[in-house]
Amino acid sequence: MRWFALTIAYDGTQYGGWQIQSNAPSIQQHLMVAIEKAAGEKVHVQGSGRTDSGVHATGQVASIHLSNWRAAPERLVLAINRFLPRSIVVRSAREVVEGFDAIRNAKSKRYRYSIWNARVSDPLYDKLHWWFPRPLDVEAMQLGASMLLGTHDFKAFETLGSPRKTSIRTIYDLPVKSAPYLGGHTIEIEIEADGFLYNMVRNIVGALCEVGSGRFSPHWIRSVLESRVRDSCSQTAPGKGLCLVEVRYPESCYLTPNTDAGSEG
């Protein structure tokens, strides 16, 4: 038996999300079918976590174990990709220690949220960002974001209906960056944390945009956080601007080097 961690990119537009479900196509289902064809055996595909409908990934990680695979991990990548639709690709594979589990062994995850901030929309990248036509003050958003760094109870940024044992999480990094482009700005908000509550990134982004558009001051973010009540908070940013860019694991999990030369991390 050999264990592998696969790094996966996908365009989530046409999918009901990562997880296998009865009423919509899923990324997990496509991967399972493709791996079974490539490896010639039944497989369980364990993602690092679910992504919702419309959410993208450049660095989702899934763990699998195979009884019959004899070739190098790079060959596995090419073999699986032959059976995947264009919207899903395995970027790399690394052999990992026995029992490796993409969800249980994850140390942290990093998401990127992209906002297209201009009076007119951008047709070329429409499916990859949230079009926000009112001007956004990036410095105010940066100040608001800084209030969320560290270990807090993020209950105010959790969408109800999917409760976790605890709503305490640690945010390690939360940069808000702006790049001028084509008469507007692409604003990218990245969040790296040890874990996320349901819709946490999209709720934080929605709140930061309330600050950026001038409806609330940056210090309002702290009062929302401290309220620990979702109701006091603002809109949920749409899924299509969200992308899972990296999942980190302890180096000791890996038996083979990272062949994805330009990987983010």
Added chain:
Amino acid sequence: MRWFALTIAYDGTQYGGWQIQSNAPSIQQHLMVAIEKAAGEKVHVQGSGRTDSGVHATGQVASIHLSNWRAAPERLVLAINRFLPRSIVVRSAREVVEGFDAIRNAKSKRYRYSIWNARVSDPLYDKLHWWFPRPLDVEAMQLGASMLLGTHDFKAFETLGSPRKTSIRTIYDLPVKSAPYLGGHTIEIEIEADGFLYNMVRNIVGALCEVGSGRFSPHWIRSVLESRVRDSCSQTAPGKGLCLVEVRYPESCYLTPNTDAGSEG
């Protein structure tokens, strides 16, 4: 009567090209219908040139003239965009001198061609680039590209079937740039010229990739150019990697300032 130059962006994926045609949806047709609804009068939409099926634009320019429009050009932008699909957007409008013609008055055009150079494809930007899995030597491509700068007979880079009066054109700029991204490289080739022959950018890109992949030396580009025969040349790069990014006109054409703050130019 007032005359306007519209700057237009579009995702060309779903279209048969810029020009109105009987058997496929076109960008020109959508614009004509949207402008007629916005302005309440019949209109002729003259593009700076055709783009082929699947080709994109961030800076296509079209000229129109209207009898009844009284408001500022910015209002025209918002009015037209209300009637366009998400894949087409008018980015800005400038009032121009009487008789302005987007095709006849153009001084130069700039195209960008995007190549995704990695062993595995990239699902998020698939419709915006050409996936070229073999490694490309960007420096060799730069050397090859430099041989095309200036005024030449570009007949060897013209696809047959659409002859022009002359095949002499002047290329002002032809940078080849590489940006590391997600385990691969995005290679961008831009070409600015006073005009283009049919498929000229895509044929030049195809030839530069023959050089980049090591099949021919950079000096082969010069021998192709000097042969003035299309047959001796290489593949035509696919339309989806191509984007019309800018059309330049003499400043004296414009009566109102450029409101597209971040425009490329």
